[in-house]
Amino acid sequence: MTAHDEAPARWAMSGAGGPCILRLEGDWLARRGALPGFPKDGLVGCGADVSLQFDIAGLGHWDSGLIAFLWDVKRAAISAGRTVDAAGLPLAATKLLGLLPDQAMAQEAVVVHHIGPLNWLGGQTLATLHEMGMISRLSGSTARAGWQFTRGRGLMRGTDLWANILDAGPQALIIVSIVNFLIGAILAFVGAVELRKFSADIYVANLVGLAVVREMAAVMTAIVMAGRTGGAYAARIATMQGNEEIDALSVIGISSTGYIVLPAVLAMMLMMPLLYLYGSLIGVFGGFVVAISMLNVTAPGYWNETVNALAFSQFGLGVTKSVAFAFLIGVSSCRIGLRAGRSSADVGVAATRAVVAGIVGVIALDAVFAVVAETFGI
Amino acid sequence: MSKTESLLSVRGLTLAFGDHVVQQDLSFDVRRGSIFAVMGPSGCGKSTIMRSMIGLLRPTLGTILFDGADYWTGTDAVRAEMGRRFGVLFQGGALWSALTVGENVALPMQMFTTLDAVSIQRLVAVKLGLVGLSAAVDTMPSALSGGMRKRAGLARALALDPDILFLDEPSAGLDPVTSRRMDDLILNLRDGLGATIIVVSHELASLFAVADDGVFLDAVRKTAIAHGSPATLRDGCADPQVRAFMRREQVEPAHKEAVG
Ligand SMILES: Nc1ncnc2c1ncn2[C@@H]1O[C@H](COP(=O)(O)OP(=O)(O)OP(=O)(O)O)[C@@H](O)[C@H]1O
Ligand SMILES: [Mg+2]
Numbered sequence: 001m002t003a004h005d006e007a008p009a010r011w012a013m014s015g016a017g018g019p020c021i022l023r024l025e026g027d028w029l030a031r032r033g034a035l036p037g038f039p040k041d042g043l044v045g046c047g048a049d050v051s052l053q054f055d056i057a058g059l060g061h062w063d064s065g066l067i068a069f070l071w072d073v074k075r076a077a078i079s080a081g082r083t084v085d086a087a088g089l090p091l092a093a094t095k096l097l098g099l100l101p102d103q104a105m106a107q108e109a110v111v112v113h114h115i116g117p118l119n120w121l122g123g124q125t126l127a128t129l130h131e132m133g134m135i136s137r138l139s140g141s142t143a144r145a146g147w148q149f150t151r152g153r154g155l156m157r158g159t160d161l162w163a164n165i166l167d168a169g170p171q172a173l174i175i176v177s178i179v180n181f182l183i184g185a186i187l188a189f190v191g192a193v194e195l196r197k198f199s200a201d202i203y204v205a206n207l208v209g210l211a212v213v214r215e216m217a218a219v220m221t222a223i224v225m226a227g228r229t230g231g232a233y234a235a236r237i238a239t240m241q242g243n244e245e246i247d248a249l250s251v252i253g254i255s256s257t258g259y260i261v262l263p264a265v266l267a268m269m270l271m272m273p274l275l276y277l278y279g280s281l282i283g284v285f286g287g288f289v290v291a292i293s294m295l296n297v298t299a300p301g302y303w304n305e306t307v308n309a310l311a312f313s314q315f316g317l318g319v320t321k322s323v324a325f326a327f328l329i330g331v332s333s334c335r336i337g338l339r340a341g342r343s344s345a346d347v348g349v350a351a352t353r354a355v356v357a358g359i360v361g362v363i364a365l366d367a368v369f370a371v372v373a374e375t376f377g378i
Numbered sequence: 379m380s381k382t383e384s385l386l387s388v389r390g391l392t393l394a395f396g397d398h399v400v401q402q403d404l405s406f407d408v409r410r411g412s413i414f415a416v417m418g419p420s421g422c423g424k425s426t427i428m429r430s431m432i433g434l435l436r437p438t439l440g441t442i443l444f445d446g447a448d449y450w451t452g453t454d455a456v457r458a459e460m461g462r463r464f465g466v467l468f469q470g471g472a473l474w475s476a477l478t479v480g481e482n483v484a485l486p487m488q489m490f491t492t493l494d495a496v497s498i499q500r501l502v503a504v505k506l507g508l509v510g511l512s513a514a515v516d517t518m519p520s521a522l523s524g525g526m527r528k529r530a531g532l533a534r535a536l537a538l539d540p541d542i543l544f545l546d547e548p549s550a551g552l553d554p555v556t557s558r559r560m561d562d563l564i565l566n567l568r569d570g571l572g573a574t575i576i577v578v579s580h581e582l583a584s585l586f587a588v589a590d591d592g593v594f595l596d597a598v599r600k601t602a603i604a605h606g607s608p609a610t611l612r613d614g615c616a617d618p619q620v621r622a623f624m625r626r627e628q629v630e631p632a633h634k635e636a637v638g
Contacts, residue, residue, distance in 0.1 A: 031490075031539050035497040063539035063571050068497075068504045092570025099563060100507040242475065242520070342520035343475035 007060055009036055011069070013045075020046035022073065025058035030065030038072035043080045052077060054088035067096050078102055131335075138257065138335050139327070142265055145258040155258040156266075164267030168229050172275060175228065176221055180279035183216050184208055184286025192294050201295040205305035208287030213310055217279040218318045219366050222325035225272060226358025230333035233264050234354030237337025238347040246338070256338060265330030272326035273319045280318065313378050321369050328365060329358045385410040385542065385574050386431070391440035393426050400426045402600050404440070406593045413568055413575045415585050415592030415608055419623070422597035424578040425469055428544050431576070432466050433457050444542075462490060465540030469547050469578075471527035473519035479506065479530045480515035486537040505533040508563055510556065525552045532560070536567070543567065545577045549584045561587045582608070582626065594620050 007026035014021050020043065046052060052073070059066075070089070074097060077084045086094045149156050191207040237260060240246050246256050284306055291297045333354035340350035384407040391404040400423035408414040416424045429435040431442055433449070442449045444460055452460070473482050483502045487493055493501070506512050509529040519527060528551060535543060548564065549557040561584045567573050579585050585592075585608040594604040594611060596619070604611055604620045612624035622628065 029539070030493065030497070030501055033492040033497075035493060035500065037496075037500070064501055064504055064536070065539075067508075068500045071504060071507070072500075090570065092566045095562065095566040096508060096570055099510070099559065099566070100504065101510075101512050343518065345476035 006032065009065065011036060013042065019050040019053065021053045021055050023055040023058070027060040028062040028066035028069065030063055030068065035065045036069060038069055038076055040076055040079065043076050043082050046082055048082060051083040051085035053085050056088060056090065066093060070097050071100050135332060135335050138261065139331050141257045142261050142331060145262045146266060149262065155254055156262050160263040161267060164263045165271060168225070168267045169271035169274065172225065172228060175224055176275050176279050177282050179220050179224055180217055180283040181286040183220055184212055184283035185290045187211050188287035188290035192291065196295065201297050202301060202305050204287065204291045204295060204297065205302045206309040209284055209306040209309045212283035213280045213314045213318055217283050218276050218321045218325065219362060221272065221275050221279045222322060222329065222362040223359050225268065226329045226362060227355050229268065230329045230358040231351045231355045234333040234337040235347050235351040237334060238340035238350035241338065241340050242342045242347065261334040264334055265327060268326040268330040269323055272322040276318055276322035317373055317378050321366065324365060325362050328361050332357050332361060383409055385445060387443040389441045391442065392438045393423065393430055393435065394438045399600055401595060404602050406602060406605060408574060408576060409591060410574055411568065411572060412591050413564065413577060413589050415589035416576065416578045416595065417585065417592055417608065418595035419597050422595045424595065425546055428546055428578055432464055432544055433461055462538065463541040465535035465538065465543045467531045467535045467545045467548055471531040473527060473530055473534070475519050478516050478518055479511065482530065483534050483537050490538060505536050509533045510559060525556065528552065539571060541573060543573050543575045545575065547579055548577060549579065549581045557581065557584055564588050582624065
């Protein structure tokens with residue numbers, strides 16, 4: 001165990017053709033990097049009818065490095081049909097050696113997967129379809145759990161819903177404010193530069209109002225929530241998965257849909273429209289601040305123009321969108337958490353995937369809404 | 379080796395989480411090369427004591443000496459240096475879930491030795507072979523049974539051929555045969571590698587088989603109530619509670635009052 005004057009680990013065979021003796025010398029300490037190996041055919045030259053003997057007169061300190069070497073010797077002896085007389089070895093080494101299996105694990109042939117582009121495409125398509133099916137089923141069972149809850153037969157607890165609401169609502173206010181204020185300000189800024197050329201300064205109010213209320217407030221709020229809350233849902237559920245908490249719930253008959261997914265999704269669906277309305281207000285305010293300070297516009301004039309530009313239906317569209325976004329983000333991030341693997345790395349993967357899926361899904365769904373709104377002339 | 383006989387000394391140790399005192403005024407010595415058992419009822423603070431000995435929980439009061447050096451007054455670097463001589467098996471296995479079993483065992487060697495990849499692979503095979511898990515090298519920890527996780531954790535604790543092994547419930551959750559094999563392994567590790575082993579355990583059979591010294595903790599009085607090997611505690615301890623524990627008996631009511 002001491003560091004001073006260590007002799008290097010050495011071994012030597014003697015007595016080829018007859019009774020072989022394996023001499024071991026020096027300190028066999030694996031942690032110091034000394035780990036000689038024994039060739040597989042090292043015992044071929046020895047007599048078949050006499051056991052291999054050991055000479056450990058020169059052996060110093062040893063640890064698992066010696067055991068690894070002796071295991072090699074033992075297996076070489078087995079494969080060469082020779083026997084080993086372990087009597088000369090330290091007793092503890094013999095016993096440790098006895099715990100090791102005689103045959104090393106046969107190295108499994110590495111299976112090479114040929115992934116042609118067509119196979120890959122097919123696999124991806126099937127996986128995507130399967131995933132869409134699963135998300136639809138989860139949506140369905142979440143809706144059913146919600147229905148049961150309204151009938152007083154559900155398994156959702158009020159406290160869970162309340163905790164989720166606090167997290168998805170009030171605690172998100174600051175970041176929603178910042179993002180929407182800046183979006184409104186940026187829109188006003190870009191608009192101001194162009195509209196000033198035509199002396200149409202006041203129409204900045206229309207531009208900001210329409211853009212914020214119809215599109216930006218709902219989309220930006222949803223993106224913020226996908227990153228903030230969707231990622232957290234996925235990470236939380238994936239961690240529960242790793243700790244067998246979900247299994248423990250389902251064994252006693254608590255469905256993960258009713259107990260975990262429903263409060264999460266419901267909280268988001270309740271809070272997102274409110275955050276959207278709040279975000280619209282802040283966005284318009286952001287545009288107002290820029291317009292007042294940059295352009296030849298009065299405060300009452302700006303408000304008047306904004307109110308005139310906006311119809312109630314614009315808000316209706318925004319609220320509908322934000323409810324749909326909330327449902328999409330909630331269900332997809334819970335689904336991603338529920339199907340996560342059980343290791344710590346899987347938690348990170350689940351959180352990332354939930355955020356990406358949420359953001360892409362929100363933008364894609366928004367495009368669908370744009371087309372539908374156009375058709376209905378909203 | 380001109381070193382003190384006791385490798386680890388605990389003096390006047392008090393451990394607490396905030397206001398909640400777990401154990402107070404503990405003192406015991408662990409002899410070099412012994413297998414030392416920390417015994418006591420569930421929840422009395424055995425794992426907590428282990429955590430303070432391996433540097434995870436700073437004691438409220440008292441000292442822990444390794445080779446005569448105060449463990450907790452040293453700098454973080456000094457503690458990390460000492461910690462490299464430890465091998466630790468946590469109660470829950472604590473395998474790194476993102477790595478395979480083989481990688482779990484290999485990681486400490488890759489970090490702290492100059493061994494090449496082939497040597498590391500050989501040593502990983504040896505260590506997994508010792509705990510009977512040769513077949514599980516490439517398995518992920520999440521795909522192991524509870525007992526297999528324990529054994530894989532032990533293989534990882536052996537990775538650096540530690541001087542001091544801390545084992546928290548090494549044989550809990552193992553079948554009698556495997557548990558016996560663990561006991562043999564623990565004894566041979568001590569005899570062969572000269573390691574000092576501190577084992578936290580409830581399993582009476584394995585305590586009697588391996589431990590040659592120990593300390594018994596009480597959850598009510600929050601301190602050590604007996605010292606000695608499990609067998610002497612069973613046969614000759616003055617405290618009825620300890621004797622009853624070691625014989626798996628109920629404490630008679632009269633004694634219980636005396637204890638409380
Ligand atoms: N992180 C913590 N924070 C607060 N209290 C804790 C913490 N960890 C443990 N405790 C408390 O310390 C006490 C001792 O716990 P510990 O895990 O050391 O028990 P143990 O003796 O190892 O029990 P077992 O045999 O069941 O493993 C318990 O009362 C426990 O509630
Ligand atoms: Mg414990």
